Amino acid sequence: MQRGTFVGTYCGGRGTLVRLLCFTSFVVASALVLPVALRAEVEVTDFGKTADGKAVKAFTITNSKGVVVKLISRGATLAEWRVPDKHGKMDDVIFGFDDVAGYESKDNGYFGATVGRVANRIAGGKFKIDGEEYTLAKNDGPNTLHGGVKRSLDKVVWNGKPIKNQDGEGVAFTYTSPDGEEGFPGKLDCKVTYLLTNKNALRIDYEATTDQATPVNLTNHTYFNLSGAGSPTINDHELMIAADHYTPIDATLIPTGEIAPVEGTPFDFREFHKIGERVDQLNDQPGKGYDHNFVLNNQAGKLALAVKLHEPKSGRVLSVFTTEPGLQFYGGNFLTGAKAKGGKTYAYRSGLCLETQHYPNSVNEPKFPSMLLQPGRTYKHTCVYQITTE
Ligand code: GLA
Numbered sequence: 001m002q003r004g005t006f007v008g009t010y011c012g013g014r015g016t017l018v019r020l021l022c023f024t025s026f027v028v029a030s031a032l033v034l035p036v037a038l039r040a041e042v043e044v045t046d047f048g049k050t051a052d053g054k055a056v057k058a059f060t061i062t063n064s065k066g067v068v069v070k071l072i073s074r075g076a077t078l079a080e081w082r083v084p085d086k087h088g089k090m091d092d093v094i095f096g097f098d099d100v101a102g103y104e105s106k107d108n109g110y111f112g113a114t115v116g117r118v119a120n121r122i123a124g125g126k127f128k129i130d131g132e133e134y135t136l137a138k139n140d141g142p143n144t145l146h147g148g149v150k151r152s153l154d155k156v157v158w159n160g161k162p163i164k165n166q167d168g169e170g171v172a173f174t175y176t177s178p179d180g181e182e183g184f185p186g187k188l189d190c191k192v193t194y195l196l197t198n199k200n201a202l203r204i205d206y207e208a209t210t211d212q213a214t215p216v217n218l219t220n221h222t223y224f225n226l227s228g229a230g231s232p233t234i235n236d237h238e239l240m241i242a243a244d245h246y247t248p249i250d251a252t253l254i255p256t257g258e259i260a261p262v263e264g265t266p267f268d269f270r271e272f273h274k275i276g277e278r279v280d281q282l283n284d285q286p287g288k289g290y291d292h293n294f295v296l297n298n299q300a301g302k303l304a305l306a307v308k309l310h311e312p313k314s315g316r317v318l319s320v321f322t323t324e325p326g327l328q329f330y331g332g333n334f335l336t337g338a339k340a341k342g343g344k345t346y347a348y349r350s351g352l353c354l355e356t357q358h359y360p361n362s363v364n365e366p367k368f369p370s371m372l373l374q375p376g377r378t379y380k381h382t383c384v385y386q387i388t389t390e
Contacts, residue, residue, distance in 0.1 A: 041162075041169070042059050042060070042061050042162035042163075042164075042169050042170070042171065043059070043060040043061075043062075044057055044058070044059055044160075044162065045057070045058045045060070046058070047072050047073075047074075047099075047100060048099050048100040048101075049100060050074060050100055050104065050157060051101075051104055054157045055157075056072055056073050056074045056100050056157055057072065057073045057160055058070055058071070058072050058073075058079070059071045059072070059073075059160055059162060059171045060080075061168075061169050061170060061171075061196045063168060063169070063196050063197065063198050063200070064198045065084075065198060065200060066084075066090070067081075067082060067083050067084070067196065067200050067387075068080065068081070068082040069081050069082075069194070069196045069202060071160070071171050071173075071194055072103075073157050073158050073159070073160045073173065074100060074103055074155070074156075074157050074158075075103070075112075075113035075114055075153065075154040075155060075156070075158070076113070076114040076153070076158040076160070076173035076175070076192045077096070077103070077111070077112040077113045077114065077154070078094060078096075078112040078194070078202070078220065078222050079094075079096040079097075079112055080092050080094065080096055080341070081093055081094045081202070081222075081387070083200060083316065083387045084389065085314035085315055085316055085389060086314065086315030086316075086389040086390070089314075091227070091228035091229075091314070092228065092229055092341065092342075093224055093225060093226055093227075093228060093229060093316065093387065094111075094112060094222050094223060094224055094225075094229055095111040095112065095222070095223035095225075095229050095338075095340060095341075095346055095351050096111050096112055096229075096340060096341050097111070097340050097341055098340075098341050098342070102340060102341075107338035107339065107340070108338070109221075109223075109334060109335065109338070110146060110154050110221035111221070111222075111223060111340075112220070112221065112222045112223070113153075113154030113220070113221050114153050114154060114158075114173070114192050114206075114218060114219075114220060114221075115146045115147060115152070115153060115154050115218065115219050115220070115221045115355070116146075116147045116152070116153040116154075116190070116216065116217065116218040116219070117147050117148075117152070117153060117177060117181075117182065117184050117188060117214070117215070117216055117217070117218075118144075118146075118147055118184070118215050118216065118217045118363065118371070119146055119147065119217045119218060119219040119221075119328075119355065119357050120145070120146065120217065120219075120293070120328060120355070120357060120359075120360035120361070121140060121143045121144065121145055121252075121253055121254055121360045121361055122136060122143060122144040122215075122361055122363060122364065123142075123143055123252075123254045123361045123364050124138075124142055124143065125137065125138040125142070125143060125144040125183075126364075127215065127363040127364050129185065129213050129214070129215075129372070130213065132185075134183055134184065134185060135183060136148055136182060136183040136184070137149040137182070137183065140252075140253075141252050142252055143252055143253075143254060146221075147182060148182030148183065149182070150182070151177075151181050151182050152182055153175065153177070153190065153218070154221070156175055156177075158173040158174060158175040158192070159173065159174045159175065160172070160173045161173075161174075163193065163195070165195070167195060167197045167198075167203075168195050168196050168197040168198060169195070169196060170193060170194045170195035170196055170203075171193070171194050172191060172192075172193045173191070173192045173193070173194075174189070174190065174191050175190050176188070176189050176190070177190065179211070179212070184214055184215070185212045185213070185214045186210040186211050186212030186213070186214040186375075187210065187211050187212075188208055188209075188210050188214060188216065189208060189209050189210075190206075190207070190208045190218070191205075191206070191207040191208070192204065192205070192206050192207075192218070193205045193207075199386065200386060200387050200388060201384050201385070201386035202384070202385045202386070203382065203383075203384045204220055204382070204383045204384070204385075205380075205381075205382050206218045206379065206380065206381040206382070206383075207378055207379060207380055208373060208378070208379040209373075209375075209377075209378050209379070210373050210374075210375055211375050212375060213372055213373070213374050213375070214372070214373055215362075215363040215371045215372055215373070216371060216372075216373045216379045217357055217358045217362070217371045218379070218381060219328075219355040219356060219357045219381075219383075220355065220356075220383060221353055221355060222353065222385070223332065223346070223351030223352065223353055224309065224318060224351060224352055224353075224354070225237075225350055225351050225352075226309065226310075226311035226314055226316040226317075226318060226387075227311055227313060227314055227316075228314075229340075229341065229344060229346070229351065230340070230341075230342070230344025230345065230346065230350070231350065232347055232350055233276070233347075233349055233350055234275055234331065234332065234349060234350060234351060234352045235274065235275050235276025235279065235349060236274060236275075236276060236311065236312070236313075237274070237275050237309055237310065237311050237352070238272040238273065238274050238275075238309070238310040238311075238312065239269050239272065239273060239274075239275050239307070239308075239309050239310075239329075240269055240270070240271065240272045240273075240307065240308040240309075241269040241270070241294050241296075241306065241307050241327065241329065242270070242296060242297050242298065242304075242305060242306055242307070243262060243267075243269070243270070243294035243295055243296050243297060243306075243327065244261060244262060244263075244270065244295070244297055245259045245260060245261055245262060245294075245295040246259075246260060246262055246265075246267045246292050246293060246294045246295060247259060247260070247292065247293045247294075247295060247326075247359055247360070247368075248260050248292075249286050249287060249291075249292060249360075250286060251286050252286070253286055253287055253291060253360070254360065254361050255293060255359060255360055255361055255365065255368075257365055257367050257368075259295055259367075262294075266278035266279070266281050266282055267292060267294070269294075272308070272310065275290070275331060275352070279331065279349075287333065288333045289331045289332075289333035289349065290329050290330065290331035290333070290352075291328070291329075291330045291331065291333060292328070292329060293326045293327065293328050293357070293359050293360055294326065294327045294328075294329060295325065295326060295359070296322070296324070296325055296326060296327055298322075298325075299325050299369075301323050301325075302323060303321050303322065303323050303382055303384065304321060304322070304323075305319060305320070305321050306320050306321060306322050306327050306354075306356065307319070307320035307327065307329075307354050308320075309352075309354070310390065314389070315389040315390050316387055316388075316389055317387065317388050317389065317390050318354075318385060318386070318387050319384075319385075319386045319387075319388070320354050320356065320383065320384070320385055320386075321382075321383070321384040321386070322356035322381075322382065322383045322384070323356075323380070323381055323382045323383075324356040324357055324358065324381055324383070325358060325359070325369050326356070326357050326358055326359045327354060327355065327356055327357065328353065328354075328355040328357055328360070329352065329353070329354060330352065330353040330355065331349055331352050332346075332348065332349045332350060332351045332352055332353075333348070333349060335347060335348050335349065335350060335351060336348065354385075356381070356383040358371040
């Protein structure tokens, strides 16, 4: 715990009685004033151990509005986000588990994790850089999904440090992925910084550097249900995505290379639509529902609004801003009732992910913006998730 470390800095060098009185008034004053003041501190606690004995830390941040964010160091994972609805009722609106064993179980569909080195799919688990071929483990039919099998970034334990600036409080996580880890070339130094502001925005800044050319695509895999995690569906949520185009996929969910207009398709979210309105048209299509990359209209690398998600009953609104060119909208089609935090279960299509990213399989698709990071350059990506009410 890092809270309250300044206790005892008042009243030094006087008599015992004075010290006692002073201490008593400090305790009384603390009870009245400090709970509010201290809320701004990041609380660091032990979250448990991984199966191979590594300690996992939890970091709890409470902003001036009483909004709570919890992060854990396994996978630099967003584990909890408690926000008020339009009546002030607090709910945790994201998926997660109560312990490390839950996160290590097969029920964990990358809940809240930082995903990489290359989020999303690489066709055939293969790619070439300067004529040299690299082969990865396949974990999604014929393809590699979300950075590999054992030491992808969602599964390793990161170093976490509380941070603070004029906008809010947060945690900076760092991890160095050695050359060849999960088959990727080059040593990759990664940093993911979360910052919770008093405007209920959670800003995520990604940075990475390498000593050899290597593909990089980091993202966050939080599942949201704005009625509260564990609520039965996201089909009643209204979604807007600032994308005129999307990338159609083949039977294994690899983009065909085409950049297709959303106009006249169930992918047209340029105006708000309920997710459930057209999703069943996709039941027999690859992905079995929404699991597609949207080509965001903002291709300038500047932070801009990409998504708005509105849940009418709670009045909660999630806005997503990003510097990235793409967004994977995954509608929870593979959820099958995982038992999770607080005894809740996560049913089919009861959570959705909005993963800001480069397009899937970009490393093999010259028509897409490149995800190759060169030595001497810094990979940078910002994503802001903000939850408000209307
Ligand atoms: C991604 C993929 C989905 C699925 C989930 C994890 O977002 O696009 O197909 O694999 O991760 O279950």
